Amino acid sequence: MSQLNENILKYLAENDKANTITLGKYFNEDHQKIVGALKSIQAHGELLLAESISDKKIELTEEGKLIAEKGSHEVNVFAHIPDGGIEQSELMKLPNAKIGFSKAMSAGWVQVDKSCTPPLVKKKVPEIVDTVQEHMRKIMKGDISNITDKEKQEYKKRKLIQEVVVKSFNLTKGPKFSLTLNKLETDLTNDMMLANSWKEMRFKDYNFESLGAPLESGYLHPLLQVRSEFRQIFLEMGFSEMPTNNYIENSFWNFDALFQPQQHPARDAHDTFFISNPKISNSFPTDYLERVKNVHSKGGYGSQGYGYDWKIEEAQKNLLRTHTTAVSARMLYELAQQEKFKPIKLFSIDKVFRNETLDATHLAEFHQVEGLIADFNLTLGDLIGVFTEFFKKLGMVQLEFKPAYNPYTEPSMEIFCFHPGLGKWIEIGNSGVFRPEMLLPMGLPDDVCVIAWGLSLERPTMIKYGLNNIRDLVGPKVDLEMGLSIGTGSDASE
Numbered sequence: 001m002s003q004l005n006e007n008i009l010k011y012l013a014e015n016d017k018a019n020t021i022t023l024g025k026y027f028n029e030d031h032q033k034i035v036g037a038l039k040s041i042q043a044h045g046e047l048l049l050a051e052s053i054s055d056k057k058i059e060l061t062e063e064g065k066l067i068a069e070k071g072s073h074e075v076n077v078f079a080h081i082p083d084g085g086i087e088q089s090e091l092m093k094l095p096n097a098k099i100g101f102s103k104a105m106s107a108g109w110v111q112v113d114k115s116c117t118p119p120l121v122k123k124k125v126p127e128i129v130d131t132v133q134e135h136m137r138k139i140m141k142g143d144i145s146n147i148t149d150k151e152k153q154e155y156k157k158r159k160l161i162q163e164v165v166v167k168s169f170n171l172t173k174g175p176k177f178s179l180t181l182n183k184l185e186t187d188l189t190n191d192m193m194l195a196n197s198w199k200e201m202r203f204k205d206y207n208f209e210s211l212g213a214p215l216e217s218g219y220l221h222p223l224l225q226v227r228s229e230f231r232q233i234f235l236e237m238g239f240s241e242m243p244t245n246n247y248i249e250n251s252f253w254n255f256d257a258l259f260q261p262q263q264h265p266a267r268d269a270h271d272t273f274f275i276s277n278p279k280i281s282n283s284f285p286t287d288y289l290e291r292v293k294n295v296h297s298k299g300g301y302g303s304q305g306y307g308y309d310w311k312i313e314e315a316q317k318n319l320l321r322t323h324t325t326a327v328s329a330r331m332l333y334e335l336a337q338q339e340k341f342k343p344i345k346l347f348s349i350d351k352v353f354r355n356e357t358l359d360a361t362h363l364a365e366f367h368q369v370e371g372l373i374a375d376f377n378l379t380l381g382d383l384i385g386v387f388t389e390f391f392k393k394l395g396m397v398q399l400e401f402k403p404a405y406n407p408y409t410e411p412s413m414e415i416f417c418f419h420p421g422l423g424k425w426i427e428i429g430n431s432g433v434f435r436p437e438m439l440l441p442m443g444l445p446d447d448v449c450v451i452a453w454g455l456s457l458e459r460p461t462m463i464k465y466g467l468n469n470i471r472d473l474v475g476p477k478v479d480l481e482m483g484l485s486i487g488t489g490s491d492a493s494e
């Protein structure tokens with residue numbers, strides 16, 4: 001049992017009652033420590049009774065303490081006036097001179113002699129007493145007996161004192177008062193049970209007031225965490241977010257608008273999930289549809305096209321979008337319908353669907369980070385610049401670019417990032433400059449360039465969390481305690 005606990009009980013045995021503040025002064029201990037000791041005595045049962053009380057106390061502010069030490073501002077002003085007087089502007093150079101001077105004036109200690117030029121401040125009385133300092137010193141010692149309410153009000157107004165609420169406990173002996181405390185057990189152990197010794201032991205009561213350990217809950221899923229980081233970076237770089245809430249798209253916007261020929265393998269049911277009900281849709285502007293049909297089958301805009309028999313039935317087929325580039329196509333078409341072209345930077349991060357064989361790096365449903373910049377005079381150099389800046393913000397600085405092919409971009413390039421943890425280069429996305437065969441039928445001016453890209457969200461998330469199996473990111477149990485290994489492989493739908 002601690003010495004302080006014992007001393008408190010002894011004090012109570014001799015005096016019948018006590019207050020924790022008085023005890024603090026008596027034992028020369030911090031009040032908090034006395035309260036702590038009281039709580040530990042209370043854990044032993046009703047040895048004493050404690051009644052919580054709160055009292056108001058007057059305390060000196062920092063300025064009040066300064067006056068207690070160095071004297072009041074008015075006395076300071078008075079002391080600085082030489083017998084022949086002093087110019088007011090000189091006097092005002094003293095610290096706190098303004099309040100000191102006004103108090104000294106109203107106390108009748110000083111006067112301004114206007115018969116001199118310039119007028120001089122002179123003493124009016126030979127001697128004064130620093131009552132304010134005297135009072136501050138008394139308050140510091142806790143003695144407020146000789147200070148009138150009016151004076152207290154005045155000191156409060158001058159911000160020399162403040163009222164604080166002091167909480168303490170009044171203690172009296174309890175029904176089980178004793179001078180000694182038994183040892184209290186905190187844990188019931190296996191040994192105690194086996195030896196039956198628990199029956200003789202006293203256990204500490206449960207503390208139902210205790211706050212307990214914080215519960216781990218309400219975290220963002222790792223994919224959403226990385227998504228919000230990506231989104232933040234795009235916003236910092238001046239991009240606006242595209243609306244992406246339509247998972248179902250028709251083939252026209254997903255493929256045809258992107259100059260992707262109708263016999264392209266990605267348009268096969270082996271790669272794309274087609275919708276059986278409703279099987280088709282006609283949500284496309286007919287004149288634009290006509291221009292798309294022509295550019296595929298006959299060419300135009302300086303292109304010879306693919307030269308095949310383009311069929312509307314293929315374009316009408318509904319599907320689960322295979323990339324968010326379908327959203328970019330819709331947005332660019334909207335942009336082309338505006339009266340005057342305005343440069344724009346857009347991004348989106350949302351789900352796409354592909355009929356993939358699932359493995360460690362492929363899912364049939366994953367997220368794509370899509371971006372585009374539409375402006376004049378853009379080149380591949382701008383695209384590389386945007387990636388360099390974007391990935392720098394993610395702490396990824398080793399980037400490499402490889403020529404690639406997409407039906408809708410020329411030139412096209414894949415982006416690789418060196419992952420130091422794995423010691424190898426990893427493909428993180430695909431990009432390019434949208435072809436005139438895609439942009440001109442939409443109605444965009446021919447001097448407008450659009451650079452665009454599509455990245456996977458899962459892959460950087462796997463790198464960040466050290467996952468070697470993409471499937472660990474989905475399902476009922478997302479386990480982030482996985483080993484660090486990752487495969488390569490493209491998610492591109494060209």
Ligand SMILES: N[C@@H](Cc1ccccc1)C(=O)O
Nearest residue numbers: 323325430431452453454492
């Ligand atoms: N749509 C491409 C990415 C991409 C977008 C825009 C331009 C070029 C490429 C993909 O799914 O991989």
